[in-house]
Amino acid sequence: METEPYILLSAILFTIGAVGVLVRRNAIVVFMCVELMLNASNLALVTFAKANGNLEGQVAAFFVMVVAAAEVVVGLAIIMTIFRTRRSASVDDASLLRF
Amino acid sequence: MTAFWILAPIMVLAALGILFVRKAVHAALLLAVVMVSLAVLYAGLDAPFLFAVQIIVYTGAILMLFLFVLMLVGVDASDSVVETIKGQRFLAAVLGVLMVVTLVVGLSQVSFGTVVGLDSANEGGNVEALADLLFSKYVFAFEVTSALLITAALGAMLLAHRERVTPKAGQREQAEQRMRDYAASGKHPGPLPAPGVYARHNAVDTPALLPDGSPSEASISRVLAARGAVRTARADQVDEVVRQLAAPGAQTEVVDVPDLEGDEVTSASDVAVGKSDASEPGSDSTSGEGDRA
Numbered sequence: 001m002e003t004e005p006y007i008l009l010s011a012i013l014f015t016i017g018a019v020g021v022l023v024r025r026n027a028i029v030v031f032m033c034v035e036l037m038l039n040a041s042n043l044a045l046v047t048f049a050k051a052n053g054n055l056e057g058q059v060a061a062f063f064v065m066v067v068a069a070a071e072v073v074v075g076l077a078i079i080m081t082i083f084r085t086r087r088s089a090s091v092d093d094a095s096l097l098r099f
Numbered sequence: 100m101t102a103f104w105i106l107a108p109i110m111v112l113a114a115l116g117i118l119f120v121r122k123a124v125h126a127a128l129l130l131a132v133v134m135v136s137l138a139v140l141y142a143g144l145d146a147p148f149l150f151a152v153q154i155i156v157y158t159g160a161i162l163m164l165f166l167f168v169l170m171l172v173g174v175d176a177s178d179s180v181v182e183t184i185k186g187q188r189f190l191a192a193v194l195g196v197l198m199v200v201t202l203v204v205g206l207s208q209v210s211f212g213t214v215v216g217l218d219s220a221n222e223g224g225n226v227e228a229l230a231d232l233l234f235s236k237y238v239f240a241f242e243v244t245s246a247l248l249i250t251a252a253l254g255a256m257l258l259a260h261r262e263r264v265t266p267k268a269g270q271r272e273q274a275e276q277r278m279r280d281y282a283a284s285g286k287h288p289g290p291l292p293a294p295g296v297y298a299r300h301n302a303v304d305t306p307a308l309l310p311d312g313s314p315s316e317a318s319i320s321r322v323l324a325a326r327g328a329v330r331t332a333r334a335d336q337v338d339e340v341v342r343q344l345a346a347p348g349a350q351t352e353v354v355d356v357p358d359l360e361g362d363e364v365t366s367a368s369d370v371a372v373g374k375s376d377a378s379e380p381g382s383d384s385t386s387g388e389g390d391r392a
Contacts, residue, residue, distance in 0.1 A: 001100060003211040006140070009107050011202035013133070016114040019195035023118060023188055028169060029126045035161065036114060036130065039137055042149075050144045053215025055225075058146050059232050065149075065156055066244050070251035072161050076168045077258035084261075089172050092183050 006047040013040035027079045027089045031072070038068045102143050106136040127165050134158045145217040148226045292318040305330045 013036060020033030042061040049057025083089050113132040120126050138153035182188060220228055233241050268276070280286040292307045292315050304323055306314035316324070323329050 001144075001214050001216075003214060004206065005103060005107070006144075007206055007211070008203065009103075009110065011206060012111055012199060013114055015195050015198045015202065016111070016118065018198060019191050020118050022191035022194065024126075025183070026123050028123050028165065028172065029117070032117060032126055032130050032165060035157075036117065036133065039134060039157070042153075043137060043140065046141055046144050046146050046149060049146070050217050051211055051214045053217060053220060055217070055220050055228050055232055058149055058225075058229060059237055061146075061149055062152065062229070062233075063237075063240060063244065065152055067247065069156055069161060070247050072164060073251045073255045074258070076164055077255040080168060080171065081258050083172050 001050065003047055003051045007044055010040045010044040010047070013037075013043070025090050025092055027082070027091050027094075028076075030091060031075055031079070035068060035072070038064055102139060106139060110136045123169050124166070127162060127169060130165075131158055131162050134162065145221055146225065148229050287317075294318045294320075302330070304328055 017033045017035075017037035017040060020036065021030050024030050024033060042064050045057040045061040045064070047057075049055055049061075079089060082094050086093050110133050113129040113136075116129040117126045117133075120129065134153065134157045138150050138158070141147075141153055142150040217225075222228075277286075277288040281288045294303045294305060294307055303320065305319075306316065306329065307318035309315050319329055
């Protein structure tokens with residue numbers, strides 16, 4: 001096994017996620033792109049765990065998954081609340097705090 | 100490594116698809132592809148526990164939550180194509196390319212050394228080794244995680260909960276409201292007519308006919324009307340079918356064409372529908388378009 005291809009794949013997936021956050025305007029899809037970035041970093045963590053021969057990377061990936069689950073729960077609840085008040089899930093419409 | 104070279108292009112393509120598909124549901128399904136492929140990669144990287152967690156937690160729980168919210172928000176709430184900030188997509192693409200180039204160039208200059216492998220670390224089993232780490236070195240982080248999860252659950256409940264400000268309308272209030280509506284605007288107080296209840300069609304996408312032969316808008320679902328999936332069939336179309344049947348040369352088992360009265364119409368033109376649909380399949384669609392316009 002080589003390390004480089006995995007890390008490159010992780011970098012590419014992370015970049016795609018970042019571009020998605022910049023480009024997409026449906027709040028739910030933006031959220032999915034954030035998940036993609038978290039997954040990409042997980043792949044790097046697991047790869048490094050194998051490359052270095054200890055399990056700390058896998059533990060870190062496990063914690064990332066737990067935090068991602070909590071984040072998704074709260075984030076989707078926020079999106080639901082915004083959708084209820086504004087009848088739209090677009091990130092452009094929630095501009096009340098803009099001066 | 101074979102699994103990697105098969106899965107990596109699939110994952111990159113699916114991830115790119117998330118950027119370009121219009122509908123959020125398609126993006127969710129493409130994300131599922133990426134996540135399941137990642138799970139397989141984890142299995143290849145000697146992480147069987149994370150393989151299971153990735154499938155159960157990510158693909159099972161988180162993605163289903165996404166789909167659930169998508170269903171609540173409305174599946175056909177697709178992204179608008181209009182750019183609100185000028186040049187946003189172009190700049191985002193430039194930034195993305197820059198980021199990939201930076202990362203690839205940076206990573207190519209790093210030597211990762213030889214792979215040690217997890218054979219010794221996983222000796223007593225991957226799950227046991229992970230548990231040893233979690234409950235000794237990372238026990239505090241693990242406990243904090245429980246606090247985080249409880250906070251997230253409470254927060255989600257708080258955000259999703261809606262306090263009822265007005266009392267719930269009971270049966271009596273609803274009946275009184277209906278009568279008030281009838282007095283004010285003449286809105287029919289009874290139930291809405293059922294769709295498709297007349298001779299030529301029997302389906303939810305065809306409106307019921309009023310006694311004067313005009314279709315009743317109230318009998319079809321608003322969703323179908325919004326999709327433009329409503330078919331129409333008017334009394335004069337029934338007349339036309341009956342005329343075609345009566346014309347010489349028309350192949351039919353219906354010997355006598357009855358007048359448009361009474362129960363017999365239903366049975367006779369029911370038979371007629373099968374005939375006319377077989378002979379001219381385009382008749383329904385054309386008439387439907389004309390009525391919608």
